[in-house]
Amino acid sequence: MYSIADDDFSTLQEDRDFLEGLVLMGQVVKADSLDELARLLDLDPVLLNTAIADYNRSVEAQNDPRFHRKTLINKIDHPPFYATAKTVTVHHTLGGVEINERTQVLNSQKQPIPHLFAAGEVTGGIHGANRLGGNSFPDCIVFGRIAGTEAARN
Numbered sequence: 765m766y767s768i769a770d771d772d773f774s775t776l777q778e779d780r781d782f783l784e785g786l787v788l789m790g791q792v793v794k795a796d797s798l799d800e801l802a803r804l805l806d807l808d809p810v811l812l813n814t815a816i817a818d819y820n821r822s823v824e825a826q827n828d829p830r831f832h833r834k835t836l837i838n839k840i841d842h843p844p845f846y847a848t849a850k851t852v853t854v855h856h857t858l859g860g861v862e863i864n865e866r867t868q869v870l871n872s873q874k875q876p877i878p879h880l881f882a883a884g885e886v887t888g889g890i891h892g893a894n895r896l897g898g899n900s901f902p903d904c905i906v907f908g909r910i911a912g913t914e915a916a917r918n
């Protein structure tokens with residue numbers, strides 16, 4: 765899928781400079797019209813124009829009967845238009861070895877395996893069944909420091 769924005773995406777010059785850099789690197793596609801954008805992305809221009817028109821109508825009405833979006837802030841109607849390809853990626857793996865509060869890796873009997881310490885995404889169970897965004901770095905730093913201290917002490 766593509767994330768599509770228009771010229772109103774930001775008023776900050778640093779954002780605009782950053783986006784132009786992404787256009788130069790080919791990570792963002794820029795076009796002066798939706799028809800041109802469709803051509804560059806190899807999409808059906810009728811479908812793209814219809815999708816954007818539907819979205820703009822939802823913004824005007826502040827009601828999105830199809831997808832029930834709540835953030836209907838800006839219409840997409842000021843060229844140039846920008847498209848960014850989106851894809852599914854692995855953001856975090858929740859599984860991994862079990863550790864205790866000293867970051868000692870536990871065996872299947874929950875006993876520490878001597879001289880083995882772990883921290884970060886290689887460990888599992890820290891975040892439960894889902895991870896709150898942003899909580900991996902504190903996990904890595906807090907348990908990483910403990911693991912380093914414990915390993916040095918060993």
Ligand SMILES: Cc1cc2nc3c(=O)[nH]c(=O)nc-3n(C[C@H](O)[C@H](O)[C@H](O)COP(=O)(O)OP(=O)(O)OC[C@H]3O[C@@H](n4cnc5c(N)ncnc54)[C@H](O)[C@@H]3O)c2cc1C
Binds near residue numbers: 855883900902
């Ligand atoms: C797109 C994206 C955005 C994210 N944004 C956030 C965010 O905003 N906030 C947040 O908290 N978390 C975020 N995360 C999650 C977070 O980045 C990771 O959970 C975290 O970086 C894991 O750190 P780590 O040190 O445990 O593992 P990694 O960063 O995966 O480090 C493991 C290292 O081990 C190396 N390695 C692997 N195998 C071997 C081997 N055999 N020998 C030697 N080296 C090896 C790898 O090359 C790698 O450098 C994001 C993740 C992704 C993918």
